[in-house]
Amino acid sequence: MTQSQSGSPATPAQASVALHTGRTIGEISPLIFGGFAEHMGRCIYEGIYDPESPLSDERGLRTDVMAALRETNYRIMRYPGGNFVSGYRWTDGIGPKADRPRRRALAWRSIETNQFGPHEFMDFARELGTEPMWAVNLGTGSIQEAADLVEYMNLPTGTLYSDLRAANGQQEPYGVKYWCLGNEMDGPWQIGQMDAATYAEKAVQASKLMRWMDPSIKTIACGSSATSMPGYPDWDLTVLNHAYDQIDYFSMHHYAANPYPTVSNTERLPLDTDSYLASSIHFAEHADTLAAAIRVAKAKNRSKRDVHLCWDEWNVWYRAKGGDGDWSEAPHILEEEYNLEDALVVATWLNTFLNKADVVKIACIAQIVNVIAPLMTRRDAMFRQTIFYPLTLFSNHAAGHALAALVRAPIHDTKRYGGVSQLDVSASFDEATGRGATFLVNRSQTEPLQVTVTWENGAPQAVTHAWQMSGPDPLAGNSFEAPDAVTAQAIAAPVLDGAHATLLLPPLSFTTLLSQHPQP
The missing domain is CATH 3.20.20.80 (Glycosidases)
Structure with missing residues (x-):
């Protein structure tokens, strides 16, 4: 995390993801x-x-x-x-x-x-x-x-x-x-x-x-x-x-x-x-x-x-x-x-x-x-x-229908593609089970990202599970000698605040959130 001049952690950049279980791309x-x-x-x-x-x-x-x-x-x-x-x-x-x-x-x-x-x-x-x-x-x-x-x-x-x-x-x-x-x-x-x-x-x-x-x-x-x-x-x-x-x-x-x-x-x-x-x-x-x-x-x-x-x-x-x-x-x-x-x-x-x-x-x-x-x-x-x-x-x-996520996030420059969103997102919702999944990648090598996920058509009952893989070294991997050096770990699921859930994404990270929604 970046530091302010006083030495305290700087406020991370903000991003938002808006989901609506009826705004779909297609069946998965x-x-x-x-x-x-x-x-x-x-x-x-x-x-x-x-x-x-x-x-x-x-x-x-x-x-x-x-x-x-x-x-x-x-x-x-x-x-x-x-x-x-x-x-x-x-x-x-x-x-x-x-x-x-x-x-x-x-x-x-x-x-x-x-x-x-x-x-x-x-x-x-x-x-x-x-x-x-x-x-x-x-x-x-x-x-x-x-x-x-x-x-x-x-x-x-x-x-x-x-x-x-x-x-x-x-x-x-x-x-x-x-x-x-x-x-x-x-x-x-x-x-x-x-x-x-x-x-x-x-x-x-x-x-x-x-x-x-x-x-x-x-x-x-x-x-x-x-x-x-x-x-x-x-x-x-x-x-x-x-x-x-x-x-x-x-x-x-x-x-x-x-x-x-x-x-x-x-x-x-x-x-x-x-x-x-x-x-x-x-x-x-x-x-x-x-x-x-x-x-x-x-x-x-x-x-x-x-x-x-x-x-x-x-x-x-x-x-x-x-x-x-x-x-x-x-x-x-x-x-x-x-x-x-x-x-x-x-x-x-x-x-x-x-x-x-x-x-x-x-x-x-x-x-x-x-x-x-x-x-x-x-x-x-x-x-x-x-x-x-x-x-x-x-x-x-990921099951049911893919959702069209509305994403707002900082833009960072790349040599090959120009300005690219720091946050890459997809989401799914299975109406038959009421289960949703949101997948988030923080592409930055150095900057954390505080992300607020909002369900626009009403809050889920809970964010039930979360997993994350991240680390400071993009070149770190696994081997026979160290088979679990880089894995996806269960983390605490973010607590709902109404229809919103906020979580901090470390640099170089992939995060999965599962949500349970009321069934019709």
Whole structure:
């Protein structure tokens, strides 16, 4: 806290947040609290699946990892890639494990043993209680192979692939609803890279054939791999215009970094934490651009259908670059170590999902274990990284409708975004339960902020719970040696003064408030 000349604490800056449970943005889809498990590094092997670990069950699933994943309450899980899927033969991962082939996974220059495949993933998803979201190979794969996979997973027995599923131990259909039509097909790093028009036509034909196989499925087309791609947003407009009536969701990917990378992505710039903590300006612009592209495509197609955004890769990722597995099994690659400022950026990203709840209906953090992930394992232990805490608080407490918060707060300057509010906010209200949640990030590195939250249409019965994570060092993180150095801690909930609650937000802090409201 800043000091006055007399040495006493100076009065902190003031901010206000006005909420009205009837002033809503849109219904919050539970599927925005999703994860991503790719055959990449140690996400699958030595992550969720490790038969050699003393912490694994008889199926090879890590029990400590499963417990932590349940804490986060993931509602949907994307699988098996990512870049990996563009060279993946799904038939490699079925049948007796002793007969499954070992292959070179070209995307990450590693060896894929195929000991974890479709049946193992579905067992994992069911154990976790999460909705599976499958990506099909549109790189080296054909539209027929994609349709065959839908038959294998979803159709009752009586034909070739559904009978093969039954022969492999699963008599009843799995009923996978959500299907990604490839991955990042505009990227030169992608196996089977295509231009937008070629991809759009292949996606249309794949979606059509897959839907003929099972009309109940929902399909997701690839958007640009990143806003920095030369083709953004022309790729997105081309794909949407051509495929609009054959898809249900449109994918978007982005990874935040400090500092923001240069165009060449090779020049190393000094850290710029003020701009980094304002990254949600970029997130919101990305969502707004693609939401506008969807509206244009809907109008051009004279369509009555709605397509929504699926932000199925998002996270902080910029230190642990380089995905060369050197042709090993479960290589230790892309194992990012997260800190406090990363957790605050993740919190503002989740704020963005709520504040764009009308258009963003699926989101998957990439990834869930070891590889740019909230959880890190070794054979005998696990710890939660800093980004675990905001993800878990949002997933467990944001429900119902997102509220349009009216925020007044000091403005501070950033090099990248200019003047930005010191306070980043989202809020939710679930009419069915009367529960509200408010999520607040103080972006300042040095200045506390006294915030008054007002419920304009009447006071809640109480502010029932509060949690906060903060600290003086934006680069502080957790490790196997100090697993709880930076966590979200329960704090005293602010006392209501009529319809107002006032609390002090430390610099570099994320705070969650829960409120209970009278039910009709």
